[in-house]
Amino acid sequence: MPAEQPMYLELDGDGPLHAQLTRALKAAMRGGACGGTRLPPTRLLAQELGLSRNTVLAAYEQLRAEGFIDGRTGSGSYIAHPLPEAPPPPPVVQQEIGPQSVRARRMRDCHDHSAIPGRDVTGAVHSFQYGVPMTNPALTTAWARELSRAAQYTSPKYPPSQGLLALREATCDYLARRRGVHVSPQDILIVGGTQQAIALIADVLLDPGDTVAIEEPHYDAIRKVLLSRGASMQAVGVDAQGLVVGEIVQRRTKLVCVTPSHQFPTGAVMSLRRRTELLGHASRTGAWIFEDDYDGEFRYEGKPVPALRSLDRDNRVVYVGTFSKAMFPALRLGYLVMPPQLRRDFIAAKWMADFSSPGIEQAALAHFIASGGFERHLRLTAQQLKLRREALIDGLRACSRGRLQIEDSQAGMHLVVWLPGRGDAQVDALVRHAQGQGLGLYSIAPYYLRPQDRGGLLMGFGGLSVPQIEQALVLFRQSLDAVFPVLSAMQPPRRPVQRPTMRNRRGRSRAS
Ligand SMILES: Cc1ncc(COP(=O)(O)O)c(C=O)c1O
Known part of the structure; x- marks a missing residue:
C-alpha cells in the first residue's frame, strides 16, 4: 500500500512533542489507521503535522527501538508485523474492604495515618517537630x-x-x-x-x-x-x-x-x-x-x-x-x-x-x-542540643508576655509549653495560624487519652539549628500576637482558671 495515504494523528499535548507523536503513531498502528504497511517518510509527516523533522525522526527511532517499526532500513519505515503486544491494562483499583480479622x-x-501526631506540616519552612534527629x-x-x-x-x-x-x-x-x-x-x-x-x-x-x-x-x-x-x-x-x-x-x-x-x-x-x-x-x-x-x-x-x-x-x-x-x-x-x-x-x-x-x-x-x-558523638550532640534548648527557651521567654508557661525539664530534645487559660481549641487556632505562616507547631492534646482543660504545645528542638530556631521564633511570635493579642494595661488579662502547674524535680517550672 502506498505510504502517502493520509493518517489521522492526534497529539495528546502531554510532555515532549516526540513522545506525543510516538504515542499517537502507536495508537494509529494498533488501530490500523496507518493506511498501509509503511509509515510516511519523515519529511512528509513533519510537513503535514507542522513539526520539525528531528521530532519525527526521534519518534520513529523510539518506535524502532520498541519493535513497532521493522529493522529494515533504506526503503522507508515498515510497520512491524505482528506489532509488539499491548501492555496489560492498568490494574483495577481495588475497593478497600472491611477488616478481615479482629486484630485488623x-x-x-x-x-x-493522617492523624498521627507529630507528622510533617505541609509547606512549613521551619517546624518544631518532635522526634526529628539533629543533622x-x-x-x-x-x-x-x-x-x-x-x-x-x-x-x-x-x-x-x-x-x-x-x-x-x-x-x-x-x-x-x-x-x-x-x-x-x-x-x-x-x-x-x-x-x-x-x-x-x-x-x-x-x-x-x-x-x-x-x-x-x-x-x-x-x-x-x-x-x-x-x-x-x-x-x-x-x-x-x-x-x-x-x-x-x-x-x-x-x-x-x-x-x-x-x-x-x-x-x-x-x-x-x-x-x-x-x-x-x-x-x-x-x-x-x-x-x-x-x-x-x-x-x-x-x-x-x-x-x-x-x-x-x-x-x-x-x-x-x-x-x-x-x-x-x-x-x-x-x-x-x-x-x-x-x-x-x-x-x-x-x-x-x-x-x-x-x-x-x-x-x-x-x-x-x-x-x-x-x-564521642553523644558528647558533641549533647553540647549542640543544650545550645538549641537555650535558644528556644530564651526566645519563648522573650515573646511570652505572660502567655506561655515553659516546662523546662533540662533533658531530651523537646519542651512542653503550656498556654495558661487556653484550651485545646485555642491551641489548634494557634497551630493553624502558624501553619499559614510556614511554621510547624504541635498541640500536646493527642498525647492525652482524656480531654484536658489546659492546652499546650510539644516543641521539638533537635532538628533545628540555633539560627533556624531564632527564625522560627519570629514566626511563632507573629502567630502568638495574632491569635492571643496582649491586652492593654487598662484591661488586665482575665485570670485563667488553671490546674496546679507541673513542676520539675527542682520545682522549677518557668512561668514567663
Ligand atoms: C516516649 C518515646 N519512646 C520511644 C520512642 C522511640 O521509639 P523507637 O525506638 O521505636 O524509634 C520515642 C520516639 O519518639 C518516644 O517519644
Missing part, C-alpha cells in the same frame, strides 16, 4: 565507615535472634556506665526500636482484655500498639514526681508503662519515693513494668538519672532503650533488658516477629560503641 479492626480503629555530617561520615567495614566482615548468615553478641556486650557496657544498669549480654535482646519492643512485650505478657496502666499524658504510639493487641488501657495521672502510683488500679493491672527518667512528654523525673512505690506495687501484685528510657542520654544539668531498672531487685522491670534519639530513628535498633524468668519467651517472640534485627547494622553499631565513637 483494632488496628484500623486506633491507627489513622550531623560527622555522624554520617563515621556511620558510613562503620557500615562499609561491617559489610565486609559480618557473616551473611541469619544473625542470632537475640542479637549479635558484640552488640549485646557493647550495650551492657554502655548501660552500666551511663544508666546504672548492670546486666550481662544474655539479658539483652536487640530489637527494632521501642516500637518492636512494646509489640514483643505484648506478645509475651498480655492477653486480650488485660489491663495496662499508662501515664497520662503518654507516647501515643505505645498506646496504639497495646490497643491493637486488645489491652484495656487505664490512664494514670502524672505530677511533678512522675506517675501517681497510688492511682493504679490495684491487683488487676498486668503491665505499667512508664518513662521515669524523663516523663514523655511533660519531662517530670520520677522521684525515688515513687520509684520505690512502683517497684513495691509490682512485687506485691505481680504486675510487670515497661520502662521506656527513650532519651536518658541527654541531660543538660545535674547528674544523669539512673534507670528504674537499676533499683529492681525482683526482676519486674522490662527495660527498653533505643538508638533512635542517640543516633537516628532510621536505624530502627534498640535493646530490651529481659527479666531472666522471661528470657526464653522474649527470644521466641523476636524469632516469630522477624528472626532477628539486621546483622550488618548491628555489627556496625557494636564497633561504633566499642571504639568510643558513639560516646
